[in-house]
Amino acid sequence: MSEPVYVTGIGVVAPNGLGVKEFWSSTLEGRSGIAPLTRFDSTGYPARLAGQILDFDAAEHLPNRLLPQTDVSTRLALVAADWALRDAAVNQAAMTDYDMGVITSNASGGFQFTHGEFRKLWSQGPQFVSVYESFAWFYAVNTGQISIRHGMRGPGAVLVAEQAGGLDALGHARRTARRGTALVVSGGVDSSFDPWGWLSHLSSGRVSAVGDRDRAYLPFDTAASGYLPGEGGAILVVERADAVARRRAPQVYGEIAGYAATFDPPEGSDRPPGLRRAVELALDDARLRPGDVDVVFADASGVPELDRAEADAFREIFGPNGVPVTAPKTLTGRLYSGGGPLDVVAALLSIRDGVVPPTWHTADVPPDHGIDLVLGEPRNRSVSVALVLARGRWGFNAAMVLRAVADGAGSARA
Amino acid sequence: MSRRVVITGIGVRAPGGRGTKEFWDLLSSGRTATRTISYFDASPFRSRVAGECDFDPELEGLSPRQIRRMDRASQFAVVCAREAVEDSGLDLAATDPHRIGVSLGSAVAAATSLEREYLVLSDSGRRWLVDQDYLSPHMFDYLIPSVMPAEVAWTVGAEGPVTMVSDGCTSGLDAVSYASDLIREGTLDVALTGAADTPITPIVVACFDAIKATTTHNDEPEQASRPFDGTRNGFVLAEGAAMFVVEEYEHARRRGAHVYAEITGYATRCNAYHMTGLKRDGREMAEAIRSALDDSRVDPTVVDYVNAHGSGTQQNDRHETAAFKRSLGDHAYRVPVSSIKSMVGHSLGAIGSIEIAACALAIEHGVVPPTANLRTPDPECDxxxxxxxxREQRLDTVLSVGSGFGGFQSAMVLRSVGAAA
Amino acid sequence: MSVMTLDDLRRILVECAGEDDSTAVAGDIADVPFEDLGYDSLALMETAARIEQRFGVRLPDDEVLDLATPGAVLDAVNKAAAGV
Known part of the structure; x- marks a missing residue:
């Protein structure tokens, strides 16, 4: 029997809140982080709404030394990691360096930084390219920088699977903890809102071109018209239960009780899609049944046919209207590697507070979806088991089951 | 009884030859395949040599649609995946797709396509506000390159976990470790795993120029990669890919598959020191090696060959030498150590998998590939x-290591099936 | 006549590699080792590249990392500029 693995610390950098407290109150009160892009003059672009983090001043949070060598995505990831470790009251100096790992997901690397370097290369010449380009760009950067900042010398890894990658990272963190590393800092943070990054997002053909920020991203709604990209994400402290008890962690948010990933068959195949199987495997992994699930945090693509496929999976697994479903990401947009981890945070806070945030803005759900989508206002409900789903473009499916921990395993959870 | 992981199929595209056989011929003959960069005018750059592959996607059997859609690195990965499956004799149609997964390593992924699209969108760097009229429908997949493992998954019909592992220059080793984890824990029976990188494009050449990590032996392109040599002054950038069919041992045995080697242990550690620098003592790499040997339940003295990271930078080769001494003790002085980067260069995320292929083939053939261009001893590399x-030698237990920016240090132990049983 | 002053170098260093609040990059740092100022080899490589672009003076790769203090960098730059 494998040792349980818990989440003991959370750091959030979201468009609707820096820090857990602000994010959670925004999520429950419906404060959106969606706004027209302000990073550059976006007037000529066919879509301009995004979930942006506008009140983040990296110099307030990080040593000045780190600024010249980091992209905005890495600065956000470093700050989220700082907050998560502080929240978990981890004393790095008191732990064995090899007993702390860092496993993150990434989708677009240090894209704004690298855009600047591409520009220097081609408008000025190779000798103008920064020495920092060799690592500020690549997908591994956040794991490397977090490990250096906190003296963590255990296993390091980086997974890329578009929006599904963040749950994969947390799943691998749990695996790594079970293999012997007491504590793993894990999650995902992305940002790519320079002009080139933004245009690349638009090339997916799935970004909503609706100009009203409350009507642009409406997953499961009859007026669904695609999604909005966002930036940020969450970093979590993932710890093996025995280690949590030994160091008397101040709180346990919940157990990562189950995880699974699947991949869809190729387009045109008559084989069924993989989302339902991911859920079933994750529930098996947690030794739970569909009826045990109190709430589902949906992937909520906002692309009508993908919403339908997800609703179909929910009906097949839980029965019609069989479980409350929600998608608070309508307030942040889709965060790529950060999306899954931020939904895990929302799920853990639902467990803590006994309240399910609604899918803000979505109002008109077709009855034949057959899903009990939480709409309009938070729903008070005791949550012991939450399921989080994330799908990545081209067929990635990931599912994670979070479970309440009754006595916090020696922790002082109120 | 724990589940064992074996390599049953190999596909390689590396500089100097097409396919696994030509790759092994190159390594075992000690020839080098580095040359002056031919893909673009490299004269403004500091380092102008590279390990280029003569890769013709049409000749490799990719369709015009695939060629249009796929970044060069994806093309390499798909071609190698096909070759690996064919080599393994695995009947995909008879294998449950749910039990097949993909773990693909890459450090800079779609760099080549990114740069091509950038030049079009920015009017060759003149515009910051890029021009949407020239937007490629595939741009999203160059921004977020997880389409790479998806392409491999479609090639083999995988419906288990599919992911890209992007740990910089240890990606190729760590991707195979990740797949091995999934097989060991029972999630998969078969994985297509390996790595691909095609970074010979101006932005990547420029960023290693800036940090002076690549060689300036531009006048002797064939002798430019000099791991452990006293005159080494940087690595030679390269491209390539290697993919494997890895299987749970009983699954392979039941279908009578040829087994190249068993993956008996692996580990990765971060040095938490510096994004590009290495401490001289090799402490964290040594720890990764020790941990991989523990995972394999073998003593350091049974290691018959060490496939080094051996990039040919001043600091790497010293660092690694220290790590071998620290982890293997006196045995470090007795065991043969070599770097195939001397022959095929350093293909960033791909090389870790290409080196695993070299190790599997070394076990298969009983031959230790040499370190080419090593003529001037360095007293610090002893x-x-x-x-x-x-060198012809029976090999039962082989260690392969990798080291990369971000501080990643990885190790893997491969054993002949007889030895591991 | 110097082409580059200590203030010029200070500005470039901070731009290329930041500064700690604790370390005084202000004041007379000419003889303070880069290591004590908290600047590593990357910071120096980046600094050398910016010096070349702004002052047209190229410091050979293998010499840059041997320059241990801001004073030594100024010396090398100004000598090179004067054609010494």
């Missing part, structure tokens, strides 16, 4: 690096 000429 191990047996198998200079110039390959």
């Amino acid at each position: 191990l047996d690096y198998v200079p110039i000429t390959a």
